[in-house]
Amino acid sequence: MIPWVVLERLYLYYSYVESLPPEINWVSSQMLGEALGISPDLVRKDMTYCDIKGKPRQGYPVQELKSYLRKLLKLDVNVKSVIVGAGRLGSALANYDGLRKNNMQVLALFDVDPEKVGKNLGDIPILALSELEGFVKEKHVQCGVITVPANSAQQVCDLLVSAGVRAIWNFAPAALKVPHHVQLRNENIVQGFVLLRIRMLEVN
Amino acid sequence: MIPWVVLERLYLYYSYVESLPPEINWVSSQMLGEALGISPDLVRKDMTYCDIKGKPRQGYPVQELKSYLRKLLKLDVNVKSVIVGAGRLGSALANYDGLRKNNMQVLALFDVDPEKVGKNLGDIPILALSELEGFVKEKHVQCGVITVPANSAQQVCDLLVSAGVRAIWNFAPAALKVPHHVQLRNENIVQGFVLLRIRMLEVN
Numbered sequence: 001m002i003p004w005v006v007l008e009r010l011y012l013y014y015s016y017v018e019s020l021p022p023e024i025n026w027v028s029s030q031m032l033g034e035a036l037g038i039s040p041d042l043v044r045k046d047m048t049y050c051d052i053k054g055k056p057r058q059g060y061p062v063q064e065l066k067s068y069l070r071k072l073l074k075l076d077v078n079v080k081s082v083i084v085g086a087g088r089l090g091s092a093l094a095n096y097d098g099l100r101k102n103n104m105q106v107l108a109l110f111d112v113d114p115e116k117v118g119k120n121l122g123d124i125p126i127l128a129l130s131e132l133e134g135f136v137k138e139k140h141v142q143c144g145v146i147t148v149p150a151n152s153a154q155q156v157c158d159l160l161v162s163a164g165v166r167a168i169w170n171f172a173p174a175a176l177k178v179p180h181h182v183q184l185r186n187e188n189i190v191q192g193f194v195l196l197r198i199r200m201l202e203v204n
Numbered sequence: 205m206i207p208w209v210v211l212e213r214l215y216l217y218y219s220y221v222e223s224l225p226p227e228i229n230w231v232s233s234q235m236l237g238e239a240l241g242i243s244p245d246l247v248r249k250d251m252t253y254c255d256i257k258g259k260p261r262q263g264y265p266v267q268e269l270k271s272y273l274r275k276l277l278k279l280d281v282n283v284k285s286v287i288v289g290a291g292r293l294g295s296a297l298a299n300y301d302g303l304r305k306n307n308m309q310v311l312a313l314f315d316v317d318p319e320k321v322g323k324n325l326g327d328i329p330i331l332a333l334s335e336l337e338g339f340v341k342e343k344h345v346q347c348g349v350i351t352v353p354a355n356s357a358q359q360v361c362d363l364l365v366s367a368g369v370r371a372i373w374n375f376a377p378a379a380l381k382v383p384h385h386v387q388l389r390n391e392n393i394v395q396g397f398v399l400l401r402i403r404m405l406e407v408n
Contacts, residue, residue, distance in 0.1 A: 007398075007402060008395065011395050011398050012395075015377055016379060019354065036379050037379070074398075074402055074405055079397075087296070088295050088299060089293075092291070092295075092296050099394060102394055102397065102398060104397055143400070143401075166404050167403070169396065169400055175216070175219075175239055175240050175241070183404045183407060188215075189302070190303060191212065193283075193303055193306065194277055196347070196373055197347075198278055199389075201278055201281060203385065
C-alpha cells in the first residue's frame with residue numbers, strides 16, 4: 001500500500017504532467033521538482049512506485065508517465081455520487097469540471113428547500129431529502145458528499161451510510177462518525193484559512 | 205512555534221468546544237478524544253500549548269479553554285481579503301458564514317465577466333479585474349483568494365503579490381510560485397476526492 005503522503009505527491013505530478021503542452025514528450029525529475037517545490041531526489045524515489053524508468057538525460061516519457069499515474073491513482077474508476085445540500089458550495093462541486101474529468105459522477109443533488117427541489121442544475125436533478133435513501137439504494141451510489149450546515153451533517157451522514165454508500169466526503173465543519181467499512185474524508189475549509197492566517201502573522 | 209499538526213488538532217478542539225451546548229461547563233480529554241477520534245493522551249499533550257490546567261475529574265473549563273484557543277489560533281485577528289473569481293466557488297466562499305465568523309473580511313470579489321462586474325453579492329461588490337491592483341493597495345488587503353481557472357491562476361497570483369498581499373489562498377489546481385515573504389496555501393479539492401476514492405477502492 002502506497003503511503004498517503006506519496007499518493008498526494010503522485011497526484012501533484014499527475015496534475016503537472018497533464019498541464020504540459022502536447023509538444024513536450026519528456027519530463028525530468030528536476031523539472032517536476034522545480035515546478036512543485038519538491039526535491040528531485042524525492043521525485044525519483046516516488047517514481048519507483050510507478051514502475052516507470054527514466055532515461056539519464058531526458059527523464060520520463062510524458063504519455064507513459066501519465067497513463068501509469070492514472071492507473072495508480074485510479075483516476076479512470078467512475079464513482080457514482082450524490083451531493084446533499086444544494087447551496088452554493090454543493091452547486092459549485094456539482095458543476096466542477098475538475099471533478100467531472102476525474103470521474104466523479106454526480107447523479108443528483110438533495111435539499112430540503114422546496115424552492116430548489118424539482119429543479120435542475122445543468123443536467124443534474126435536485127431532489128427532496130426524503131428521496132435520498134431510496135435513490136442511493138436503487139442507483140448503487142457509492143459516495144455521498146455532504147455540504148449541509150454542521151448541525152444536520154451527522155443526520156445526513158447516517159442516512160447515506162444506512163442507504164449503503166462506501167465513502168463520505170464531508171465539507172461541513174462537524175466531526176462525523178461512520179462505521180469502519182465506510183471511508184470518511186473531511187475538507188475543513190475554515191481550518192485552511194485559520195492556518196494560513198497564523199502563518200501570515202508569524203512571518204510578518 | 206507550534207507545529208502544524210498540533211495547530212490542526214487545536215482547531216478541531218476549538219470547533220468541538222464551540223459546538224457544545226451552553227449548559228456544559230467542563231470538557232475532559234476523554235470527551236474531546238472520543239468525539240474527534242484522537243487519543244486522550246494526545247489531547248492532554250496538545251493542551252500543554254494552551255497554558256490551561258485541567259482538573260482531575262472534571263477536565264477543562266469550557267469558557268476558559270475557548271478563549272485560550274481563540275487567542276492561540278488568532279481567530280480574533282481580522283484579515284482583509286479579496287476573492288478573485290466570482291463563480292460558484294468564489295461566491296460560496298464570499299458568503300460562507302464559517303469564514304465570516306472567523307474574521308475573514310471579504311472586501312470585494314473580482315471577475316472578468318462583464319455580466320457580473322458592477323453587481324453585488326449580498327453586501328460585497330463584484331469589481332473588474334483591472335481594478336484589483338489599485339484596490340488591494342488602497343485598502344491594504346492582506347489576503348488574496350484565488351478561485352479562477354488553473355490557466356490564469358499564476359497571473360492573478362502575480363497581480364495580488366505585486367499589489368502587496370501577504371497571503372494567497374489558492375483553490376485553483378495549479379502549482380503557484382510566490383516570493384518568500386508571501387504565505388501560500390493550496391486547497392486542492394480534486395486531490396481530496398482522488399484520495400478518498402483510492403481508500404474506498406482499497407477497502408472494498
